Structure formats: structure tokens, C-alpha cells
Amino acid sequence: MTRLALEIAGVRVDLRGAEGPPALAARYGPFQREAGRADATIELVGGPDAPPDAPPRVVERAGRWTIQGRDDLGHLDVAAGAGVVALDRRVNALDAFVRALVSRHVLARGGVLVHAAALRVGGAAHLVPGSSGAGKSTLASLARDGIADELAAVLPRPDGALLVHGTPWWRGDPRPAPLAAVYALAWDIERVEELPRRDALRHVATHLALPVDDPSARAAAFAAAGRIAAAAPFRRLSFRRDSDVDALLRRAGSAAA
Known part of the structure; x- marks a missing residue:
């Protein structure tokens, strides 16, 4: 079972759910923090691999983020800061959603x-x-x-x-x-x-x-x-x-x- 509380450029994201592959700890381990209030919470579930040839692109429709052309890889409610993401072995889909979250909050703070x-x-x-x-x-x-x-x-x-x-x-x-x-x-x-x-x-x-x-x-x-x-x-x-x-x-x- 995965439970990671992350802080990336001041943006706090909690990851919870399915046990992650080695790539998850390697990528996000240095950004762990003490548990507390989060800007977004993502439930991790098992699922298919994201495309390996290019970074998945996050698109927004009616306040909901998905991976372009791959709704099976997860979704996130932007206003609520909550969603579900399929955890592939390269964590590509998760990377795409977390990058999007960090970017949104950083832009809102003038960065x-x-x-x-x-x-x-x-x-x-x-x-x-x-x-x-x-x-x-x-x-x-x-x-x-x-x-x-x-x-x-x-x-x-x-x-x-x-x-x-x-x-x-x-x-x-x-x-x-x-x-x-x-x-x-x-x-x-x-x-x-x-x-x-x-x-x-x-x-x-x-x-x-x-x-x-x-x-x-x-x-x-x-x-x-x-x-x-x-x-x-x-x-x-x-x-x-x-x-x-x-x-x-x-x-x-x-x-x-």
C-alpha cells in the first residue's frame, strides 16, 4: 500500500492506494514531507501502462483533467483537487497529473x-x-x-x-x-x-x-x-x-x- 505526502515547490500532494513500482519511490522519495493539509489528493489504482514514446498530455474538459485519448489512465477534479490515477510501472500517467497540479498552483502564485x-x-x-x-x-x-x-x-x-x-x-x-x-x-x-x-x-x-x-x-x-x-x-x-x-x-x- 502506498501513502506518500509530497511537497514540490510548495505544492502539497498526497498519494494513496495501490503499491507502487520502484520508479515511484525513486522519483518522489526526496520530496516527501510530514503529513498534513494537501492541495490535492490522488488515489492510485492498478491499470494499463501510459504511452512510452511521449509524455502523456493532460487536457481539461468541464473542470475535469484526463490524459488525452486515454480516459482509462485516470481523472482529476480540478476544483476539488481529488482524483484517481492508474499507476503504471514507469509512473508516466501519475507524472503527467502531478506536473499539471504543480504547474497550476505555481502559476496561481506568480511563478x-x-x-x-x-x-x-x-x-x-x-x-x-x-x-x-x-x-x-x-x-x-x-x-x-x-x-x-x-x-x-x-x-x-x-x-x-x-x-x-x-x-x-x-x-x-x-x-x-x-x-x-x-x-x-x-x-x-x-x-x-x-x-x-x-x-x-x-x-x-x-x-x-x-x-x-x-x-x-x-x-x-x-x-x-x-x-x-x-x-x-x-x-x-x-x-x-x-x-x-x-x-x-x-x-x-x-x-x-
């Missing part, structure tokens, strides 16, 4: 999910948005203290500063850190170059993650991208597969200061 690596250096977060294959996972693997290697959540604090949170997709650290800088990624000789801030918004907006894509979500996400672009310097980070990424970023921060 957004970004396809990005995030590294903690000197107690601050360096956010590196990028497409699949750009080198985000390689960069994160070279860091001594990675926050995220694929999907990060960026959220405002009450004082207006931005915090970068890791997520479970695919590897992440639940401990947030304040945003220090945003980067475009390149393979080259090791260097960090300042880029015009006017280009930061386009770079961040290109890599926004919207698990449930609708006009209101797009508007909220774009507004959050603007806050990210305005809050931190924008740089190009060029590295090699044997780079000391932490030292490179420390040098860049010292030079900027």
Missing part, C-alpha cells in the same frame, strides 16, 4: 515551470533554460550541488525575490535557492559572457513548461517569464564535458561584482 537546469553555487541558483539535447543534464551532472536537471519551478517570495525549486522530473533537489542569474547554454571554450537583458525574456519564454496549455495559463506563464527576465542578469555559459562548472560560475559572479 512558472521552466525547462531548465538549475545549479546552486555559493548558496544561489543559476538557471539555465534549454531545449532537449542542449546539454542541461550534462551541465547539472558536472555541478557539485544541482537543483534540477530538466524542469525547475521559479516562484516569487513575499519580498519579491525569486526562488528556484527543483522538481522530481527527472532529477531534482527539493531545497530552493534565490535566483542569481539566467543563462543561455553553449558548447565551446569555457567562458561566461554578459548578454543584453532585452534578450532574456525571449530565452525564458521559449522554454516555459505548460502541462495544461490554455490562454489563461499562457498569459500567467508569460508574465512570470517577464519577472524572471527582469530580476537577474542574462549570460551565455559555454562549457566542456570536463569543465569545473562551479568554479566557472564563481568566477563569473566575481567578475560581475
Whole structure:
């Protein structure tokens, strides 16, 4: 029997029900918290596998979320924050629903999910948005203290500063850190170059993650991208597969200061 109380970027999700495969604990174990009030509760049941070739897409109809073309994989009542999800061995359907829940709550709080690596250096977060294959996972693997290697959540604090949170997709650290800088990624000789801030918004907006894509979500996400672009310097980070990424970023921060 599974009973997991999760907290991901401040969003609390309880999972209860069928015994989970090893992938469930591996993915969500670092994000467990003490049981308490949850933003959403999902009952896990046995069921068919989600499609392995692409991430399942969550769609909304009349306040109810389902997986596009696969109603047998589960459903969630958005307003009630409660639903039932089929637990396949790769937890693909569950991932889709939990990502959608986290995105919805993060957007409501003025934040957004970004396809990005995030590294903690000197107690601050360096956010590196990028497409699949750009080198985000390689960069994160070279860091001594990675926050995220694929999907990060960026959220405002009450004082207006931005915090970068890791997520479970695919590897992440639940401990947030304040945003220090945003980067475009390149393979080259090791260097960090300042880029015009006017280009930061386009770079961040290109890599926004919207698990449930609708006009209101797009508007909220774009507004959050603007806050990210305005809050931190924008740089190009060029590295090699044997780079000391932490030292490179420390040098860049010292030079900027």
C-alpha cells in the first residue's frame, strides 16, 4: 500500500492506494514531507501502462483533467483537487497529473515551470533554460550541488525575490535557492559572457513548461517569464564535458561584482 505526502515547490500532494513500482519511490522519495493539509489528493489504482514514446498530455474538459485519448489512465477534479490515477510501472500517467497540479498552483502564485537546469553555487541558483539535447543534464551532472536537471519551478517570495525549486522530473533537489542569474547554454571554450537583458525574456519564454496549455495559463506563464527576465542578469555559459562548472560560475559572479 502506498501513502506518500509530497511537497514540490510548495505544492502539497498526497498519494494513496495501490503499491507502487520502484520508479515511484525513486522519483518522489526526496520530496516527501510530514503529513498534513494537501492541495490535492490522488488515489492510485492498478491499470494499463501510459504511452512510452511521449509524455502523456493532460487536457481539461468541464473542470475535469484526463490524459488525452486515454480516459482509462485516470481523472482529476480540478476544483476539488481529488482524483484517481492508474499507476503504471514507469509512473508516466501519475507524472503527467502531478506536473499539471504543480504547474497550476505555481502559476496561481506568480511563478512558472521552466525547462531548465538549475545549479546552486555559493548558496544561489543559476538557471539555465534549454531545449532537449542542449546539454542541461550534462551541465547539472558536472555541478557539485544541482537543483534540477530538466524542469525547475521559479516562484516569487513575499519580498519579491525569486526562488528556484527543483522538481522530481527527472532529477531534482527539493531545497530552493534565490535566483542569481539566467543563462543561455553553449558548447565551446569555457567562458561566461554578459548578454543584453532585452534578450532574456525571449530565452525564458521559449522554454516555459505548460502541462495544461490554455490562454489563461499562457498569459500567467508569460508574465512570470517577464519577472524572471527582469530580476537577474542574462549570460551565455559555454562549457566542456570536463569543465569545473562551479568554479566557472564563481568566477563569473566575481567578475560581475
